[in-house]
Each structure stands twice: as structure tokens, then as C-alpha cells.
Amino acid sequence: MKINYLVFFLTLGLFYSCDPGELKTPAEWNDFKEPSTYEEIIRFCADITQRSQLLEQEIFGHSAEGRDLLVVNAGKRESQKDDRLRVLLFAQQHGNEQAGKEASLFLLKEIAKGYLDHLFNDMELWIVPQLNPDGSELNQRRNITGQDLNRDHLVLEAPETVSLHRLFRKIMPHVSIDVHEYQPYRQSWKEFGAYKDFDVQVGVNTNINIDSNIRWFSLERALPAIEEHLESLGYSFHNYIVGPPPDEGITRYSTTHIDDGRQSFGILNTMSFIFEGKNGRDGFVDMLEHRTQSQAEALKALLDFLANERHEAIEIVTSAREHLVSDRSGEKVAIRTQYAPDGSLLPLHLKSATTGEDTLVMAENYRPLVIPETETDMPLGYLIPRKDQNLMRWVNIHGLYRLNNMPAGTSVYGWYLRPMHYSNGGKPLKRQVDLSDIHEQFIYLPVRQLHSNFLVLALEPMSDIGLVQESSFEYLLKEKEWYPIYRIEY
Numbered sequence: 001m002k003i004n005y006l007v008f009f010l011t012l013g014l015f016y017s018c019d020p021g022e023l024k025t026p027a028e029w030n031d032f033k034e035p036s037t038y039e040e041i042i043r044f045c046a047d048i049t050q051r052s053q054l055l056e057q058e059i060f061g062h063s064a065e066g067r068d069l070l071v072v073n074a075g076k077r078e079s080q081k082d083d084r085l086r087v088l089l090f091a092q093q094h095g096n097e098q099a100g101k102e103a104s105l106f107l108l109k110e111i112a113k114g115y116l117d118h119l120f121n122d123m124e125l126w127i128v129p130q131l132n133p134d135g136s137e138l139n140q141r142r143n144i145t146g147q148d149l150n151r152d153h154l155v156l157e158a159p160e161t162v163s164l165h166r167l168f169r170k171i172m173p174h175v176s177i178d179v180h181e182y183q184p185y186r187q188s189w190k191e192f193g194a195y196k197d198f199d200v201q202v203g204v205n206t207n208i209n210i211d212s213n214i215r216w217f218s219l220e221r222a223l224p225a226i227e228e229h230l231e232s233l234g235y236s237f238h239n240y241i242v243g244p245p246p247d248e249g250i251t252r253y254s255t256t257h258i259d260d261g262r263q264s265f266g267i268l269n270t271m272s273f274i275f276e277g278k279n280g281r282d283g284f285v286d287m288l289e290h291r292t293q294s295q296a297e298a299l300k301a302l303l304d305f306l307a308n309e310r311h312e313a314i315e316i317v318t319s320a321r322e323h324l325v326s327d328r329s330g331e332k333v334a335i336r337t338q339y340a341p342d343g344s345l346l347p348l349h350l351k352s353a354t355t356g357e358d359t360l361v362m363a364e365n366y367r368p369l370v371i372p373e374t375e376t377d378m379p380l381g382y383l384i385p386r387k388d389q390n391l392m393r394w395v396n397i398h399g400l401y402r403l404n405n406m407p408a409g410t411s412v413y414g415w416y417l418r419p420m421h422y423s424n425g426g427k428p429l430k431r432q433v434d435l436s437d438i439h440e441q442f443i444y445l446p447v448r449q450l451h452s453n454f455l456v457l458a459l460e461p462m463s464d465i466g467l468v469q470e471s472s473f474e475y476l477l478k479e480k481e482w483y484p485i486y487r488i489e490y
């Protein structure tokens with residue numbers, strides 16, 4: 001009996017490693033009854049990189065529990081050119097969103113089989129199939145230390161997100177794609193009587209400080225290409241919308257916050273997308289094959305579009321990034337924004353929770369626009385106190401460009417938060433200060449860097465998405481004290 005098993009596994013092993021026609025993802029081998037495990041992914045990636053000249057793998061970090069974080073690079077080795085479009089795709093920041101990972105593995109399989117060779121003449125792709133392997137093994141959203149990775153991209157505390165940002169800076173992709181799944185079967189929607197039934201939703205950058213050409217190209221060119229491809233295959237698509245059921249609150253296009261994977265890279269003028277496939281009823285294996293196929297087709301549609309339109313995409317991102325490092329004096333940055341209506345209603349094609357039939361609901365409180373509420377003039381830069389270890393770690397971990405001295409002939413401004421009883425609404429007062437009165441050492445962060453808008457949004461104390469809004473940095477803004485970061489202007 002033992003020998004029979006041995007012969008069986010040896011035969012299976014030979015078959016698996018020699019016949020390219022039989023290459024399958026781990027979940028395909030078990031007919032999508034279980035998602036691919038971490039160990040299976042490690043073996044699968046080792047196998048495909050052996051098979052294909054296009055593929056190479058690299059460990060770019062480790063999870064909190066010490067699992068390898070793998071990235072597979074797809075591109076033509078013999079033609080390492082600088083003018084190729086670079087795309088970084090990362091999946092499963094949330095461990096209970098299994099199909100993003102499966103779709104990434106499916107893409108890798110198709111690349112290994114040579115089905116997608118046409119993409120790689122002028123494009124290079126990096127795929128991280130699983131950013132949160134610890135959470136995935138438990139099918140839980142957060143990582144093993146309880147952090148929501150997709151809210152950690154501003155503060156960067158989790159090893160998984162820190163590693164991803166280091167990888168990003170090494171690659172400097174023009175395009176980033178963050179793959180998730182949404183859960184349509186929540187109690188509130190059940191009570192509403194209908195739920196969203198889009199196989200795939202895709203969101204683009206919504207922070208209005210991100211270059212307008214990038215936002216236009218993603219929204220008006222890339223999204224229609226994805227929609228057309230999906231609909232030709234019978235899958236449904238929507239621009240990524242969030243919000244409670246339409247009778248309970250606002251329907252809008254996701255968040256403008258730079259603490260998530262899409263917008264934190266977007267604010268560096270990266271053309272970035274978030275993919276949200278429809279999760280199963282059990283949030284695990286229900287409909288896993290359908291979920292995998294629809295996400296994989298959506299991803300292929302975007303990659304096809306980008307490969308065809310690479311010249312325009314590269315041109316848009318390159319000039320938008322050149323703008324970030326140019327002299328931006330006189331420009332404004334929107335540090336507080338609001339979601340606003342445009343006068344239209346959103347027709348939402350939902351599925352009835354009772355009959356399963358298609359139902360059309362008009363979302364009346366629809367706020368598709370993002371408008372500035374408070375703007376600030378672009379400063380020259382900011383001073384960060386060296387003694388604040390927390391801030392210095394943050395500067396280092398984001399790889400921010402820094403100088404030891406600020407430019408001559410400039411003015412220093414600080415913020416003082418008066419006691420609330422002065423009825424200033426908790427708004428810090430900006431005052432010019434004399435640095436010689438402040439007996440401290442600082443480093444200087446000029447805004448002429450890739451992290452230009454990022455710095456203003458993170459460091460202005462009035463920013464509604466700034467560091468002071470994060471629990472690990474809320475100590476920076478205290479009543480009757482000076483904000484420890486100073487602003488430099490001409």
C-alpha cells in the first residue's frame with residue numbers, strides 16, 4: 001500500500017513538473033474547494049519561475065509571523081530597457097479576501113504558459129500574490145498583530161506594508177494595482193432588501209491633489225476598457241462605490257485618504273487602481289472559481305489596455321512626477337475636502353435579497369464629487385525635530401528626501417493650539433517664529449520631492465488626513481502647546 005502511494009505521488013510529481021499543459025494553480029488542483037495556502041504558493045512560485053524565462057521571484061520582506069513576502073517579476077530579461085511601462089500588482093492585503101490572491105496566481109500561471117507574452121514587449125510587471133499571508137492562513141482581514149494593512153500606508157507600522165513601500169521605491173512603477181474583495185451580503189443591505197451584485201468594481205485615484213491627467217486617464221480611458229472586456233464575457237462591472245444602503249446615507253467613490261494602498265501611491269502621482277471583486281457569502285470559498293475568473297479577466301483587461309496605451313501612460317506619469325519635484329510656489333494643496341453632489345442620481349443595479357431578481361434603485365444621496373474645503377499655499381518645506389524618535393522613524397521608513405539645513409532667507413512659521421475656551425474651534429493659530437528661540441535640532445524636508453503633496457497632507461496640522469489624525473501621532477497636537485513641526489516659507 002505504501003509503495004502504491006509512493007508510485008502515485010512520484011508519477012503525479014513528474015506529471016506536474018514536466019508537462020506545461022498541466023500547469024495549474026494550487027486552488028485549481030483542488031477544484032477551488034480550498035484557497036491556495038501559503039506553502040502551496042511558495043511551491044507554485046518556485047515551479048513557475050523554473051518553467052518560464054519571463055519570470056523571476058524575490059523575497060522582499062517578511063510578515064509579522066516570519067513568512068516570506070514573495071514578488072514575482074515578469075518581463076523580458078534580454079531587453080532590460082528603461083522605457084518600459086512598470087506595473088506593480090499586489091493582492092490580499094486583507095486575509096479574508098481570497099480571490100485576489102487566486103486571480104494573481106492565475107495570471108502568473110498564464111504568463112508561465114506563454115499566453116500573455118504579448119504584454120511584455122514593452123511592459124514589466126511585478127506581482128505580489130499575497131501581502132498578508134498570516135491573515136490569509138486564518139482567513140482574517142487583519143494581519144497577525146491586528147493591523148488593518150490597508151489603513152497603515154501613511155503611518156507604516158506593519159512589516160508587510162513597510163516592505164511593500166520599500167519594494168515600490170525600488171521599482172518606481174508608473175502603475176499600481178491593489179486587489180481586494182468587497183462583501184455585499186452585510187446585514188444592513190439584507191434589511192434594505194437588495195445588495196450589490198457587481199462581479200468586479202474598480203476604483204481610481206480620488207484625492208484631488210493627485211495629478212488631474214492621471215485621474216482622467218484612469219477614469220475615462222482605463223475603466224471603460226475593463227468594463228467592455230468584462231461585459232463581453234458576461235461579468236458585471238461598476239466604478240468602485242462605497243456607502244451604506246442608499247436610504248441610510250451617502251453613496252460616494254471610496255475614500256480620499258492617503259492611508260490606503262491606492263491613494264498612498266497615487267499621491268506620488270502613480271496611476272493607481274483598486275480592484276474590488278465580489279466576495280462569497282461565507283467570505284471564504286463560496287463561488288471561489290467565479291470570483292477568481294472575474295478578477296483575473298478584469299486584471300488582464302487593464303494590463304492589455306496599459307500595454308497598448310503605454311506611451312501615453314508613461315508620458316502622463318513622468319510629467320506629473322516631474323511637476324512634483326519642480327518649483328511649486330504659488331500652488332495650493334487641498335488639506336480638507338468634502339464629498340459633494342453634482343445634481344444627478346446614481347442608478348444602482350442591485351439584486352433582490354428575497355427573489356434574487358435584478359432591481360434598479362436610484363441612489364438619491366449620491367456625492368460623486370470631491371471638492372476642496374480648506375486649501376493651503378505650498379510651503380518650501382518643513383522642519384522635523386530630531387529628538388522625536390517616532391517622527392524620525394517615519395521620515396526614514398518613507399525614504400523621505402531630507403537636508404540638514406534649511407535654505408537661507410526664509411521665514412519659519414509654527415502653530416500654537418490655544419485652549420478651546422478661546423472659541424477658536426480647536427484650530428491652531430499659525431504664527432511666525434524665530435528659530436533661535438527654539439533650542440532644538442531639526443532636519444529639513446523640502447517639498448521639492450516625489451513626496452511633495454504627501455508631506456503637506458501628512459504634516460499640516462489642519463489636514464483632515466494628516467498624521468495628527470492617527471493614534472500613534474495624535475500627541476503632536478496638544479492644547480496650549482506648540483506643534484513640534486515647523487513650516488518654512490519664503
Ligand SMILES: [Zn+2]
Nearest residue numbers: 094097180181
Ligand atoms: Zn480589502
